[in-house]
Amino acid sequence: MSFECLQVEREGHVAIVYLNRAPVNAQNAQMRAEIIQVFDSFNDDDDVRCVVLASKLKVFSAGADVSERPAIKQKGPGAYWHHNRLVRESSLAIAECNKPVIAAVNGAALGAGFGLMTSCDIWVASNEAYVSMPEINVGLAGGTALLQRVFGKSRARRMFFTGMKVSADELYRLGLVEASLPPDQLMPYVMDLAREIASKAxxxxxxxxxxxxxxxxxxxxxxxxxxxxxxxxxxxxxxxxxxxxxxxxxxxxxxxxx
CATH class of the missing domain: 1.10.12 (Lyase 2-enoyl-coa Hydratase; Chain  A, domain 2)
Structure with missing residues (x-):
């Protein structure tokens, strides 16, 4: 299986899916289709017992590729419905994967990037990472359903209304990530955890x-x-x-x- 926007590696019973669409892992239709394809494949792969979602770039994911939006409008009836379905299904493919999925968040996870992170079962972050729902800054609104599942009412709505950033250290203080680590310790920590999970029945x-x-x-x-x-x-x-x-x-x- 080959991909344009992902890089997939195996270590024993652990699969590592790297987001790899330069420069900032902005999610376009191709990346979302590939995420759906690879996570669906894990459901039928008995050699995979745990999955890690990580990034090959300096950010985890900057969210949706907004440069696609003008073209969507020109595709005619049904185009936005199809776009929205891809957005939903790429996150749901992770959430509904029948193997545990760990997010290794090395940098910014914005908007739909934060959505991918929260679709995973376990979250681990570099202390250089942060999350945000910045849609309000580009005249859009999105993410309240996601935010209110993760944060309390006040923090969720403050993020929704302002696009504020929340650092990895703050996420750890709130008990939302397993660890906030120096960047060079992130993947070793995550892989140790993944191997432990993969050792189970x-x-x-x-x-x-x-x-x-x-x-x-x-x-x-x-x-x-x-x-x-x-x-x-x-x-x-x-x-x-x-x-x-x-x-x-x-x-x-x-x-x-x-």
């Missing part, structure tokens, strides 16, 4: 990701029942029995993904 990881996604929008009682059903299903798998045997025998488990 693959089928348990898939169920854990599904439970995290589904129960987030469920009432507590229904969510609890959903998780209990998953626990019952997992208890009948070969990997579950292997994990228990390995624990009792004080050895590393050998998982088969079933």
């Amino acid at each position: 693959p089928i348990a990881l898939r169920y854990a990701k599904e439970a995290s996604q589904v129960t987030a929008s469920m009432p507590p009682r229904e969510g609890y029942r959903f998780e209990q059903n998953i626990t019952v299903a997992l208890s009948n798998t070969e990997d579950s029995r292997e994990a228990q045997s390995a624990f009792l025998e004080k050895r590393a488990p050998v998982y088969k993904g079933r």
Whole structure:
């Protein structure tokens, strides 16, 4: 699989997807289509147990490529609908990927770039990174649904109304990222975490990701029942029995993904 806007690498059971569209990883239709394609492919790839989303450039992503907007208007009926669908689906492809996804945020994550970050399951940042929803600065408005899932009401609306930046250190203080690290420590930290996740039973990881996604929008009682059903299903798998045997025998488990 080859891409124009992404670079994909493998290390064991970890896949690393690098955003790589110079100069600032502005998201155009091509990049979004490639994000959808690669994350959909991970759903059927048993060799991948964890995914890292990172950047090859100095920023994580500067958001949408606004230079595309004039051309969209000229494409005729349905063009904006298609554009908006690509925007949504590129984030949802990450969120709905059946493997855990870690965001390694090395620099600015603006607008749709912040959206990609929050579509991941776990967020880790360089202390040079920051997030912002700057649409208001170019006469647009977007991101309130996203912001209000991440921040409290006042901070979310202040960011929405002003385009203010929030630093990685502040995100860490608020408990929103796992760490705010010197740039040279970011990827080693993230890869250690990814390898730890990838060492777990693959089928348990898939169920854990599904439970995290589904129960987030469920009432507590229904969510609890959903998780209990998953626990019952997992208890009948070969990997579950292997994990228990390995624990009792004080050895590393050998998982088969079933």
